[in-house]
Each structure stands twice: as structure tokens, then as C-alpha cells.
Amino acid sequence: MMRPSLLLLMPEYRVDEQMSGIGVRALDLASAMESHCEVTIISAQPSDLPDPPCRILPARTTDIAAWIAAVDAVVFFDLGAPEWLRCAVHARRFIVVENAVPLEHLEYNSDLPENARADTYRRYVRGFRAQVAVADHFLTRSEIERHLLIGALALEGRLAPKDIGISRRLEHLVTNVPIGLSRKDLILSHSTAPDPNLYLWTGGLWDYMAYETALDCFLGDLPGKHLRFLYRPAADQPLRAHKVLLERNLPPEHISFLNRPLPHSQRGLEIEQGAGLICLGRPGIENETSVRLRLRDTLLYRRPIIIDGNGASGEYVRKTGIGITLPELNASALRDAIVALEPSSRMYDACLAAIDQERKTCKLDLTLLPFLQAGQAAGWRPTRRIGDLLVALDRALEGGPSDIPAPFLA
The missing domain is CATH 3.40.50.2000 (Glycogen Phosphorylase B;)
Structure with missing residues (x-):
């Protein structure tokens, strides 16, 4: 059986010798996933890491759309660019999101006028709602982030009684992968x-x-x-x-x-x-x-x-x-x-x-297993219709109401 191919897409972040915490997190996840999957990272800069666990490609010289179309699943970190989320929907890829409800963003851009800060924050919220609307699976870093995310899923119409029948802890939708270490x-x-x-x-x-x-x-x-x-x-x-x-x-x-x-x-x-x-x-x-x-x-x-x-x-x-x-x-x-x-x-x-x-x-190789099992159970393919996904995506990005189309509530 062929191993699934995963693209960790983070073109706004470095995964190199000068990376920030989110780059370290992606690298740790890649290291833990590589024994189960073929993993590729697309990051902001060429990587100079001496011994990376997977292929790392620079966004500026990489055809991101072609890579999205070529893999089984795309993992988005933070509030990635909406155009790549739309690209993954069109390509019928299994979409995974590691993100949290945008609360820290309330303090961003403190040097801007209040109206500009409010407009910027609304864009953050719309980006997060877009991810909630179309992702097939979510990764969180702590129980409190998991709980907040599940609340967001409920408010956006992503949960229904049938989900409890699949998993009482909603593990088919959300995997908590706490801060940890790879093998x-x-x-x-x-x-x-x-x-x-x-x-x-x-x-x-x-x-x-x-x-x-x-x-x-x-x-x-x-x-x-x-x-x-x-x-x-x-x-x-x-x-x-x-x-x-x-x-x-x-x-x-x-x-x-x-x-x-x-x-x-x-x-x-x-x-x-x-x-x-x-x-x-x-x-x-x-x-x-x-x-x-x-x-x-x-x-x-x-x-x-x-x-x-x-x-x-x-x-x-x-x-x-x-x-x-x-x-x-x-x-x-x-x-x-x-x-x-x-x-x-x-x-x-x-x-x-x-x-x-x-x-x-705190072994990532173990805490990632529910996510890998959920992807395998879905055949690493989305189960919802592309038209419904695009409608939900447009509503979220336009800031419309969260009355998600019927397939989400069936």
C-alpha cells in the first residue's frame, strides 16, 4: 500500500536555521509523519537545515498549485493565503488545518489607527472562518485550543448529531497534538x-x-x-x-x-x-x-x-x-x-x-495517530461536494452569515 503524500504549506514562514516557533512546529510534525507519509514542506525561504526530515521547497521558485494538485493532503498553518485554500478545494484535496481561534490577533498592529486595526482583525476572522468551513480535519496544540475550535465548528454549522455517532470526542474531525517530540x-x-x-x-x-x-x-x-x-x-x-x-x-x-x-x-x-x-x-x-x-x-x-x-x-x-x-x-x-x-x-x-x-x-508519533487514522478512513479524499465547499468558502471570506449549506448538517 502506497504511503499518502502530505504537503505542509506555509509560504509565509521560514523553515530554516532562523525559523520561528511555527516553523519548528511544522518541522517536528514532518519528522513524526515521515514514517507514515511522504512529506513535503513549502516555506518562505530556501532551507539551510543540515539534516531535514523531508523535502523543503522555497515558495518563490515553486509551483504551489501544481504541488497541491499532486499530493493527497494539504496541511495549512496559521491563517494561510485564501487563494491556496481555494486551490485545494478545486483540486479535491484532503484539507488539514493547524490553527486556533484568532484571539492573539486582537493585539496585532497596535501602532495602527483603531479603524484600521478593526478592519485587519475582521480579515483574520474571515480567514479563520474559511478554514473552518472547508477543512476535512483540524490539528490543535492543547486541550483549550481544541475546545475553542469545537465551539467554532458548532457555530459554523460543521457539527451534527451524526458526528457523535462517529466519535463521541469528534476525533474524526479534530486531533489534539500537544507540544511534543518526535522519535x-x-x-x-x-x-x-x-x-x-x-x-x-x-x-x-x-x-x-x-x-x-x-x-x-x-x-x-x-x-x-x-x-x-x-x-x-x-x-x-x-x-x-x-x-x-x-x-x-x-x-x-x-x-x-x-x-x-x-x-x-x-x-x-x-x-x-x-x-x-x-x-x-x-x-x-x-x-x-x-x-x-x-x-x-x-x-x-x-x-x-x-x-x-x-x-x-x-x-x-x-x-x-x-x-x-x-x-x-x-x-x-x-x-x-x-x-x-x-x-x-x-x-x-x-x-x-x-x-x-x-x-x-509527549511523543508526536503517538499523538498524531488519530489524525492519520482519520485520513486513512476517508481515503485521504474530501467527502463533500465541491460546489457546496466553494459556496461555504465564499460566504466565510465575504463575512456572510454562518448558515452553512445542507450537506454540512445532513
């Missing part, structure tokens, strides 16, 4: 002795992160401890962080920044130098409803994490014990956590044991 990750990962005084800021989008709390902590009473930021704010973005960092007197013996872009293949060498990782997010709906992709660093490189308690990421750390979830988001609570996580402490050893236990259960 290859587990084989290649290793760990070296850390510097007990070095902590690393892995952070995320600066607008969402509580970096001031970390600055206040390491500028206070933490003798001998050092905080290294693994990246700087993007120079071409109008971020408040630029002003904050310029105004602070940051003594290099306490706080430093990695002064070069960190290649993906060298990330482990940098992270393993530190005793622990720090990733603090601001309170907000984005934080409450998502799990940060960089939790992968803790699992892969066996470094406990200190995280805020404002959302799903903090709940995950609290539940699994792979680090410390702060009871309050302030410098004093962070300082207490750093003291408790001394590499020679019982707490540190307990976190390492929890990380080792979680590594046994």
Missing part, C-alpha cells in the same frame, strides 16, 4: 552539565511577554546569578520593549543578550549551558488560551522552566511538574523560584524526573 528528537537529544548561575530567557513575542519582571528580578538581590536573553526585540517592529531596554541600566554581569541570531541547529548547545529557562507572559486572553511552542525546549533539552500562572502554559507546567509556575507575576516570586531551582536542590531533581516522565508521553 528522532528523543534519539538525538542529550544533556550536559549546566552553569548553575545562568538562566535563559526563551520568551516569545515581546508584546505578550513580561520581560520587565525578569529585569527587575536580576537587577535586584540575586548575587552571582545571570540572565541571558536568547534574542533581541525585532529592530523593524515598533515595540515598547525597545524603549524599556534603552532606559534600563543593564549591567552586563547580571543581564546580557545573545549578540547573534541563534541557528536552530545550535539552539541546544546554547540552552544546555543554562540551569533553567524563564518564559513569563503578560495576563491576557492570548496567554490564557494557548500553550507556548517553546515549552518544547524544556522537554528536549531537560532544563526546568519558570513560567507565569496566567494561562494554559502555566497550567501545563503546574500539572506536569516540569518546572515552577509562579503564584504571582512579580520579581519577588521569580526570585523565590530561582532560589528553589538551584541545580543541586531536591526541587531541581524533581523537575528533571518530571521532564523524563513527560518525555515518555
Whole structure:
């Protein structure tokens, strides 16, 4: 039996040595899928990764429409361009979407006038509704994202009583694939002795992160401890962080920044130098409803994490014990956590044991199985008529009502 062919389509994102978290996520999924499928990634740039798990093609020199027509299934990430979604519908491809209800987008484009921000956000919502209208299967990264997505499916007319008869957990439509590791990750990962005084800021989008709390902590009473930021704010973005960092007197013996872009293949060498990782997010709906992709660093490189308690990421750390979830988001609570996580402490050893236990259960090769089974059960082909799909797609992109045509409700 021939293996199905999957196209991971992300022409807006890099999958190379300078990729962001969503590129790492796609690469991890490809690595876990490749033993079951023929996988190809189309990304924004030519890839310079030393040992990619699959073929990676640059969007600018690739006939994307031809690739969509040639494969069995197309996996869309984030809010991909609607024209490629329409192309996949016309080609009768099995459409898969990894995305979440657009909540973090409420804070995007903060430098624009309010009317422009509202118009831009409406486009995000229409793009998400288009995906909900036509996708055959969905991948989520956490239970809270799964629950929100299922609510969106119900509101868009994608659910009917018959679906409960197929699967009471709707696994034929949605597979939750939490942050995890592939079999290859587990084989290649290793760990070296850390510097007990070095902590690393892995952070995320600066607008969402509580970096001031970390600055206040390491500028206070933490003798001998050092905080290294693994990246700087993007120079071409109008971020408040630029002003904050310029105004602070940051003594290099306490706080430093990695002064070069960190290649993906060298990330482990940098992270393993530190005793622990720090990733603090601001309170907000984005934080409450998502799990940060960089939790992968803790699992892969066996470094406990200190995280805020404002959302799903903090709940995950609290539940699994792979680090410390702060009871309050302030410098004093962070300082207490750093003291408790001394590499020679019982707490540190307990976190390492929890990380080792979680590594046994967070295997992408296993969590992807319901998705692969759903695709196989459908013959990797859509079951709905192309005309109905195109009507639903047009309604969603035009911002029309979510009264989906009859085939969705049959």
C-alpha cells in the first residue's frame, strides 16, 4: 500500500536555521509523519537545515498549485493565503488545518489607527472562518485550543448529531497534538552539565511577554546569578520593549543578550549551558488560551522552566511538574523560584524526573495517530461536494452569515 503524500504549506514562514516557533512546529510534525507519509514542506525561504526530515521547497521558485494538485493532503498553518485554500478545494484535496481561534490577533498592529486595526482583525476572522468551513480535519496544540475550535465548528454549522455517532470526542474531525517530540528528537537529544548561575530567557513575542519582571528580578538581590536573553526585540517592529531596554541600566554581569541570531541547529548547545529557562507572559486572553511552542525546549533539552500562572502554559507546567509556575507575576516570586531551582536542590531533581516522565508521553508519533487514522478512513479524499465547499468558502471570506449549506448538517 502506497504511503499518502502530505504537503505542509506555509509560504509565509521560514523553515530554516532562523525559523520561528511555527516553523519548528511544522518541522517536528514532518519528522513524526515521515514514517507514515511522504512529506513535503513549502516555506518562505530556501532551507539551510543540515539534516531535514523531508523535502523543503522555497515558495518563490515553486509551483504551489501544481504541488497541491499532486499530493493527497494539504496541511495549512496559521491563517494561510485564501487563494491556496481555494486551490485545494478545486483540486479535491484532503484539507488539514493547524490553527486556533484568532484571539492573539486582537493585539496585532497596535501602532495602527483603531479603524484600521478593526478592519485587519475582521480579515483574520474571515480567514479563520474559511478554514473552518472547508477543512476535512483540524490539528490543535492543547486541550483549550481544541475546545475553542469545537465551539467554532458548532457555530459554523460543521457539527451534527451524526458526528457523535462517529466519535463521541469528534476525533474524526479534530486531533489534539500537544507540544511534543518526535522519535528522532528523543534519539538525538542529550544533556550536559549546566552553569548553575545562568538562566535563559526563551520568551516569545515581546508584546505578550513580561520581560520587565525578569529585569527587575536580576537587577535586584540575586548575587552571582545571570540572565541571558536568547534574542533581541525585532529592530523593524515598533515595540515598547525597545524603549524599556534603552532606559534600563543593564549591567552586563547580571543581564546580557545573545549578540547573534541563534541557528536552530545550535539552539541546544546554547540552552544546555543554562540551569533553567524563564518564559513569563503578560495576563491576557492570548496567554490564557494557548500553550507556548517553546515549552518544547524544556522537554528536549531537560532544563526546568519558570513560567507565569496566567494561562494554559502555566497550567501545563503546574500539572506536569516540569518546572515552577509562579503564584504571582512579580520579581519577588521569580526570585523565590530561582532560589528553589538551584541545580543541586531536591526541587531541581524533581523537575528533571518530571521532564523524563513527560518525555515518555509527549511523543508526536503517538499523538498524531488519530489524525492519520482519520485520513486513512476517508481515503485521504474530501467527502463533500465541491460546489457546496466553494459556496461555504465564499460566504466565510465575504463575512456572510454562518448558515452553512445542507450537506454540512445532513
